[in-house]
Amino acid sequence: MTQKAREYYKDNPQFYVAVDCIIFAFENDELQVLLQQRNFEPFRGEKTLLGGFLQAGESLEEAVQRVLRIHTGLTNIYMEQVGTFSALDRDPGARVISTAYYALINKNLYDSTLLKEYNGEWVSTNHLPSIHFDHTKMIEQAREQLRRKISFSPVGFNLLPPSFTLAQLQRLYEVILGQEIDKRNFRKRVSEMQFIEKTGMIDKVSSRRGASLFHFNMEKYNMTHEFKLK
Amino acid sequence: MTQKAREYYKDNPQFYVAVDCIIFAFENDELQVLLQQRNFEPFRGEKTLLGGFLQAGESLEEAVQRVLRIHTGLTNIYMEQVGTFSALDRDPGARVISTAYYALINKNLYDSTLLKEYNGEWVSTNHLPSIHFDHTKMIEQAREQLRRKISFSPVGFNLLPPSFTLAQLQRLYEVILGQEIDKRNFRKRVSEMQFIEKTGMIDKVSSRRGASLFHFNMEKYNMTHEFKLK
């Protein structure tokens, strides 16, 4: 590289770059998000999203997957970039540019023993506690992005167990969209999508009669890519 | 701050942070984007988006407005964040994290004398030339984001002069959505939105008969926030 080219970069400042993860899960008819009550400095005692600093050899997506692995034990988690936040005073400790990603996990599969280690807690997105930094804004933006996405893309299945009842699926949609859905209309729309398949198994836990368990067939979905549900 | 808190930041690497601007304009029935053919190192001769490095005292949005002002002479330009790109090798000269923003300008109002200074050129988004870095991906993502947005939010008016004919507005939508629109249906939808107002002026340039000029009344729009056009 020429001297000029080196200066092109060198004349500019560098910044800490972080990722913050809005980890969503669905339980008790609530969309929940994983927070941590920090038991370390700085900002000990404050509630924040789970996050971490970008390291030299990794992309933002790799940093997110690292943070997710550490805190949930899971790999290959579905995630989506929400946005990058750069207000001068967003982190009072130092100038940090942070990119938020939301992630969708199935709470049954993740390693809940990790919770204690980092002082994590699940909270409902319906009544968020007071949260540090600009993390409340990140959560709201992520929730809105998920709401817009879920009607046209089969991302919601990441929040459910591999097999689920139609009642569970409907409740998930009702909670994320924030409105009641007519049962017959909902099921009509589901039945038009052949990639939402009856497994033949019956769930006897949630009802006396028993409800058919379904699962999302990703391969079949990939053939059509036609999804619409609300 | 405690020693611990200082280490919290100091143990982490820092990065160059940049912004890249997808500056869109509408002319000759094309959605165009402003590129520069670099006449400086590094990557002299390559085509890139207009961008710049984040400076210490500014947010990403301020950096974008700075870049936009320098290259178009305009301030207060409509813009929206597209996403942040962080692949390890995206800039072969150094590790740079870059956030892309698209901006919408009216080509009649901007300072075109600046073009020569930085070797800028407008290209149609329909047949993009070969562009350096990951900038092609940024442009495609921005174009898609604009396409999704324009039907439900009155952002397209930023690409038109303050007053415009309905034919102009329709062509804008046809080009961005990538499909022909029925004239009567389009006008029916426009006439339902009272904030798209007839100015009383007649444009005699584009037709013999003359066409009514309309303008977008932002104040009226803010009262309803109901927009739908496709």
Add this chain to the structure above:
DNA sequence: AATAAAAAGTGTAAAAGATACACTCATTAT
């Protein structure tokens, strides 16, 4: 054994929204 309780499962009609479609009008150039 009969009954009550709980959630699963199922079809049709009306309303709303989206789409298809063709001619007249006003002006200017020839």
Add this chain to the structure above:
DNA sequence: ATAATGAGTGTATCTTTTACACTTTTTATT
């Protein structure tokens, strides 16, 4: 006077969305 150009306008059909109520299956209770 006439031809050419783009502006302007309404209705009928199709598609999609919404509203709506009862029967079925099983278990717990008496």
